[in-house]
Structure formats: structure tokens, C-alpha cells
Amino acid sequence: MKIILFIIQKEFKQIFRNKAMLPLLFVMPFMQLLILSNAASFEIKNIKIGFVNHDNSQTSYKLISKFQSVSIFSLSENFSTIKDAEASMEQGKVDVIVEIPNHLEKKLLNDNQTSLSVIINAIDGAAAGIENVYVTQVIKDFNQSIKSELVMTSFDSENKPYFNVIAIPSFWYNNTLNYKTYMVPGILVLLVTMLTLFLSGMNIVREKEIGTLEQINVTPIKKHQFIVGKLFPFWVIGLLVLTIGLLIAKIVFSIPILGNVFIIYGFAALYLMVILGIGLFISNFTETQQQSMFISWFFMVVFILMSGLFTPIESMPVWAQRITYINPIRYFVEFTRMVMLKGSDFYEVRIHFMIILAYAILVNFLAIWSYKKVN
Structure with a gap:
């Protein structure tokens, strides 16, 4: 000893x-x-997003406003043509392009559905996947709000009830969704x-x-x-x-x-x-x-x-x-x-x-x- x-x-x-x-x-x-x-960090912030708005209706501007209200998106600019938007993406100035088609509002009122073209820079595949989730969620929220407005207007006129179900998530073990809570213990092990x-x-x-x-x-x-x-x-x-x-x-x-x-x-x-x-x-x-x-x-x-x-x-x-x-x-x-x-x-x-x-x-x-x- x-x-x-x-x-x-x-x-x-x-x-x-x-x-x-x-x-x-x-x-x-x-x-x-x-x-x-x-x-x-696994977080994706400051996503540069650009819009090509062919509709120029009140509904299309509400959609753009919906993206602007989300902090992870930073508005790059509004483009007049899709070629200008694609050129900007090639230069690295835009990460996501949302192309709003003609007659967006009219199709929603008449057919209750329409489609948007979303182009995402996928050089970084992992980041592109996360950006796609963010964009999809914003469009989903917008779609729900527009649908509620249209249905409420229609039901009010016919005196029919309208129901809306809202999911309230509960996050266990990391309720603030802070990536550092997940990463710090692992990095300490690494060191x-x-x-x-x-x-x-x-x-x-x-x-x-x-x-x-x-x-x-x-x-x-x-x-x-x-x-x-x-x-x-x-x-x-x-x-x-x-x-x-x-x-x-x-x-x-x-x-x-x-x-x-x-x-x-x-x-x-x-x-x-x-x-x-x-x-x-x-x-x-x-x-x-x-x-x-x-x-x-x-x-x-x-x-x-x-x-x-x-x-x-x-x-x-x-x-x-x-x-x-x-x-x-x-x-x-x-x-x-x-x-x-x-x-x-x-x-x-x-x-x-x-x-x-x-x-x-x-x-x-x-x-x-x-x-x-x-x-």
C-alpha cells in the first residue's frame, strides 16, 4: 500500500x-x-422567409402577417416573380419561399381549399426538416383561423352551433423546451x-x-x-x-x-x-x-x-x-x-x-x- x-x-x-x-x-x-x-443548439432561429404574392387579397396579407408574427421568421422581402425569389435563394439571402397563388381568397370561399407552393433551401437537410415543420404549423394555424371565420359567418347566418377543439400540450422533464437542459449533461459527459x-x-x-x-x-x-x-x-x-x-x-x-x-x-x-x-x-x-x-x-x-x-x-x-x-x-x-x-x-x-x-x-x-x- x-x-x-x-x-x-x-x-x-x-x-x-x-x-x-x-x-x-x-x-x-x-x-x-x-x-x-x-x-x-437544435433550435432554428431567424429563418429568412420571402413571399411571392400573386393574389394581393386581404386573406393573402393575413397569411403574410401570420408569418411575421412568429419570432423565428425574419421577413426578407416580397418578390414580384418566383424567378427573383429563386435568385435570392441562390445567393443565400432567403431560406424559405412561400408562393401564394392567384385567387387564393376566392378558392377558399368557393371550394374551401387551395394550395401553396413552399420552397425550402435543403442544403442542411436537418435544418430544412425543422423549417418545414415550422412553416406547416403556421399555415395550419392560419388555415384553422380562416376556417373558423368562414364557418362562424356561415353558421351565424343559419343559427347553427360551432365547436372548436383546442389541444393543450404538457411538456415533462423540460417544460421550457430549453435545448441547454438537454445538451449540458451530455457535453459534461463528453468533456x-x-x-x-x-x-x-x-x-x-x-x-x-x-x-x-x-x-x-x-x-x-x-x-x-x-x-x-x-x-x-x-x-x-x-x-x-x-x-x-x-x-x-x-x-x-x-x-x-x-x-x-x-x-x-x-x-x-x-x-x-x-x-x-x-x-x-x-x-x-x-x-x-x-x-x-x-x-x-x-x-x-x-x-x-x-x-x-x-x-x-x-x-x-x-x-x-x-x-x-x-x-x-x-x-x-x-x-x-x-x-x-x-x-x-x-x-x-x-x-x-x-x-x-x-x-x-x-x-x-x-x-x-x-x-x-x-x-
Whole structure:
């Protein structure tokens, strides 16, 4: 035990002696949390919309006014021809074009229906899909209001009743629909993972580069003593980064922490063992810090994209959904959102605990087994 404590003491001294390491540990992750949480948004705002109004009736102007009253739309201009509108879209000045046909009002009165042409810039397919939903909703609301006016006028004249059903939605777990409530817990998981993986992987490789690893290998230090002493400081740093990140999430972004915080720390402790084991495993097969960084970054990109942090797992192809079952980040992201936002207890996240525990045992067994020591 004394040997492990001496190695841990030596590692902490080495970490804090490196002046370039301190900003990497305690400044950059929280700057990234503040920046990414504000920048990584699913919201689409300031949609530049243009109109080609062939009707010029009171109804058509009511429709345009309906779009103007919605804050996410910013009116670009009214075009006289569809060619002018399309040219403006090609120049990037317009995102959506709504073409209002001739005799819009007359068709509504006579036939009770008509059609509009909506052109959407779909270079960004995800954004175009959201814009289409917004446009459709505005037109639907307008259609309902116009229909109500027409039907009420008709029914009033015949003394018939008119009924209108209104749906009142209730949003659970994020009643303000703030995307930061959804993103901040996931980004915090991402930062804790990246920091501990890169540092643990490069730390042991650094010993190889400067030649001290060979000296340690010929000492009476046991393999398990060396590994525990090497990785324990980064385990502590990971929990410290998580703590500060949770404080920032609560104080700066007002993210609720509805569940038991000790459950979060218990899961994080297991999860960090998984990540540190992966870092050790990578370092066993690399000779330079640059190699370790490239390999770690390769796995991180795959893990991040298939974690459900930015893209819902349910929207992925079936084969990709199956691959996510071996992605440890997926389980930490799901767990963090369940505990923080839904207030889930241990029973509800027990499957996540068991999977990460099994993952930690397997990864660390492979890492220790692959570590080569002389004695």
C-alpha cells in the first residue's frame, strides 16, 4: 500500500509541476462547457422567409402577417416573380419561399381549399426538416383561423352551433423546451471522457519516451501497484472535473439535478475506471504520445457520434443502433439525463450500472494483461 501511495504522490507532483498541464485540466474543459452548451443548439432561429404574392387579397396579407408574427421568421422581402425569389435563394439571402397563388381568397370561399407552393433551401437537410415543420404549423394555424371565420359567418347566418377543439400540450422533464437542459449533461459527459482518456493514455506513453518506464520495470514494484498508482490521480481529477461541471450546470445554466447526486458519483466512479482502462490499453500498444493521441481521438469521434449526444439513437440505422450497445459513452449520457432531468433512482438505472461494471472489469483485465513488465 505504501508503494502505491508513493507512486500516487509522485504522479500528483508531476502533474502540478507541469505548468502547461494545469490550464488543460481546470480551464479548458469549463471554457468548452460554457461555449459548446451555448453553441450546440437544435433550435432554428431567424429563418429568412420571402413571399411571392400573386393574389394581393386581404386573406393573402393575413397569411403574410401570420408569418411575421412568429419570432423565428425574419421577413426578407416580397418578390414580384418566383424567378427573383429563386435568385435570392441562390445567393443565400432567403431560406424559405412561400408562393401564394392567384385567387387564393376566392378558392377558399368557393371550394374551401387551395394550395401553396413552399420552397425550402435543403442544403442542411436537418435544418430544412425543422423549417418545414415550422412553416406547416403556421399555415395550419392560419388555415384553422380562416376556417373558423368562414364557418362562424356561415353558421351565424343559419343559427347553427360551432365547436372548436383546442389541444393543450404538457411538456415533462423540460417544460421550457430549453435545448441547454438537454445538451449540458451530455457535453459534461463528453468533456470528462475526453480529458481522462487523453491524459491517462499519454501519461504512460510519456514514461516510455523519456525512458523512465524501463527503470520502473526493473524495480520491485508490482504490476498492479504501478497501474493503480498511475491511474488513480486521473480518476480523482475526473471526479473533480465532474463536480465543477455539475456546479456550472446548476449555477450558470440552471440545469435541474432531480436525482440523487451520490448515484451520479457512484456511476461516474465506475465509468472513469472504464475510460482509464481504455487509455491504459491504448498506451500499451503505442510508443509515442502522438500515436496515443491519434488512436484515442479515432475512438472518441466514433463514440461521440454514436452516443446519442447529438443524434438520437432511435434515428440511426438498425446496424448502427446495435453497435451503440458497446459504446460506454452512450450509457453515461443516458444515465446522466435520466438522473438529472427525470430524477431516476438506482432501480431505474440499475441496468446501466451493471453494464458499466462489466465493461470496467473486462477493459481493465485486458489493459493489465497487455501491460508488459520485466519482473
